[in-house]
Amino acid sequence: MTAGELHVVFGAGQVGRELARTLAARGLQVRTVTRTRPELLPAGVEWRGADAADPLSAAAAASGAAVVYQCLNAPYTQWPQLFPPLQRAVLAAAQDVGALLVSLENVYGYGPTGGRPMTEDLPLVATTSKGRARAAMTAELVASSEAGRAQIAIGRASDFFGAGVTQSALGEQVFGKALAGKRADFLGDPDLLHTYSYVPDIAAGLATLGTDSRAVGQVWHLPGPATVTTREVLAMVSTQLGRSVSPRTVPPFVLRVLGLVNPMMREMVEMQYEFTAPFVLDTGKFVGTFGANSTPWETAVTDTLDWYRARKGSRERAATP
Numbered sequence: 261m262t263a264g265e266l267h268v269v270f271g272a273g274q275v276g277r278e279l280a281r282t283l284a285a286r287g288l289q290v291r292t293v294t295r296t297r298p299e300l301l302p303a304g305v306e307w308r309g310a311d312a313a314d315p316l317s318a319a320a321a322a323s324g325a326a327v328v329y330q331c332l333n334a335p336y337t338q339w340p341q342l343f344p345p346l347q348r349a350v351l352a353a354a355q356d357v358g359a360l361l362v363s364l365e366n367v368y369g370y371g372p373t374g375g376r377p378m379t380e381d382l383p384l385v386a387t388t389s390k391g392r393a394r395a396a397m398t399a400e401l402v403a404s405s406e407a408g409r410a411q412i413a414i415g416r417a418s419d420f421f422g423a424g425v426t427q428s429a430l431g432e433q434v435f436g437k438a439l440a441g442k443r444a445d446f447l448g449d450p451d452l453l454h455t456y457s458y459v460p461d462i463a464a465g466l467a468t469l470g471t472d473s474r475a476v477g478q479v480w481h482l483p484g485p486a487t488v489t490t491r492e493v494l495a496m497v498s499t500q501l502g503r504s505v506s507p508r509t510v511p512p513f514v515l516r517v518l519g520l521v522n523p524m525m526r527e528m529v530e531m532q533y534e535f536t537a538p539f540v541l542d543t544g545k546f547v548g549t550f551g552a553n554s555t556p557w558e559t560a561v562t563d564t565l566d567w568y569r570a571r572k573g574s575r576e577r578a579a580t581p
Contacts, residue, residue, distance in 0.1 A: 265326035266291060267470060268359070270312050270350050272298040274424050275364060276331035278463035280305045286467065293321040313342075315349045322353040327470040330363040336427065340393035347397050351404060360411045361401070362470045364462070367416055367541065368531075369395040375538040380416075380479045380545055388530040398479075405477055413475040415466050417482045418541045419534070422459035422560065423567035429535070430456055430493065430564075438497050439568050443508040448535020450490040450507045455541035457484040458560045468550050475550075483543040483552040485560055496561045 268291045269280045276292065281302035283290045291306040292298065301307055310321035312332055322328050330350045334342035347363065354361035370378055371386030384395035404410040421430035433445040465482030469475040491507065498505045546552065 265289065266324045267327045267329065268293060268308075268322050268325040269329045269331055270294075270318070270321075271329075271331035271333065272301075273331065273333055274420060274422070274459050275462050275466070276329070277302065277424075278422075278459050279329060279331060279466050282460075282463045282467045283470075286471075288471075291321075291325075293318075312346050312349055315352045318349040318353040319356045322350075322357050322359065325354070325357050325359040328354040328357075328359045328361050329466060329470060330361060331466075340389050344393060344397050344400075348400065351401065351410060355404065355410045360413065360470065360476060362413045362415065362466055362475075363401055364466060365394065365398065365414055365416045367418055368393075369398055372533045372537065375540075377538075377540040377542040378481070379542045380481060390530065411476050413469040413477070414479040415462070415469050415482045416479065416541075417457035417462045417465075417484070418455040418539070419457065420459055420462065421456050422564050425459060425564075429454075429490075434494070435497070435564055435568050438494070438501060438505040439565060439572065441503070443506055444494060444497075445510055446490060446507040446535075447510050447532055450494070450509065452489060452535070453487050453538040453540055454490055454535070455484070455487045455539060456493070457482060457541070458555050460563075461485070461554050464553070465546065468546075472550060480546045480549075481541050481543045483546055483554045485554055485557045487540050488557070493557070493561070496557055497565070500558075500561055500565060 266289045267283050269276050270293045272292050272294045280290050280292045284304040293308050293310050308321045310317040312318050332346045368391040369384035370382050401412050405412045419429045426432040437444050461484040494505050
């Protein structure tokens with residue numbers, strides 16, 4: 261890929277915004293596509309307004325692209341219903357303009373592995389509603405590639421964390437509560453190994469997939485900080501805050517009861533298996549092919565806490581008469 265080629269990023273959420281910034285920092289021409297203009301648009305990045313769920317609108321927004329990145333998401337409570345049409349429209353747009361499609365995925369499609377590390381060759385046999393939806397979305401990408409209709413590269417990451425990430429296992433319930441001096445709420449066993457993916461590392465990995473021809477036609481697990489236990493993460497948070505942050509484990513039956521009144525909690529019930537056995541993402545294929553400069557845990561924790569502090573300060577200023 262060259263600096264003159266256009267890279268179009270659909271989505272400006274946690275990963276999309278960071279990916280646009282990463283690509284622009286590499287001297288590439290970048291366009292971000294969202295329904296409404298983002299408040300914070302990285303320097304040097306063009307914005308194009310479009311409804312990604314509308315194939316015609318998505319195709320117009322992708323015009324001129326050499327690479328299209330699918331970094332969209334859907335409301336978690338409507339994920340299986342609303343997400344597939346979004347990806348379908350972006351895939352069609354990439355096909356229409358003859359661009360490589362780099363698609364960000366999570367690891368829901370694998371389902372429980374009994375603690376076995378996840379590798380790219382594992383079958384997609386999930387039985388949860390979100391897992392089946394993810395597997396079906398992957399199948400659509402692969403079918404398009406195998407039929408010669410599109411070039412694709414798929415990047416998968418585990419549970420996200422970092423600046424701007426609030427609705428995740430290491431989001432508001434951990435970093436937010438720790439900064440507020442409260443115990444961190446956690447699902448499952450904090451002493452099990454669990455891979456967490458740091459947003460800037462996810463963005464860097466996707467940028468690699470979009471700029472290296474060796475990535476085309478394959479699935480890649482994106483590297484990040486070393487896999488550790490959640491308790492070890494909390495120990496690093498404790499060190500940086502200068503006070504102990506201990507986990508408060510939410511029992512499964514409590515989660516189910518909360519789900520009766522909280523739609524978000526209800527959706528998390530089926531994903532509890534991720535925290536009842538080791539949940540390890542094997543990134544050896546990516547590292548062996550492209551290398552990796554993953555962010556150290558200490559830096560990732562510092563930057564994430566800094567974002568939560570800044571957000572807290574903004575809220576306090578806004579509340580001051």
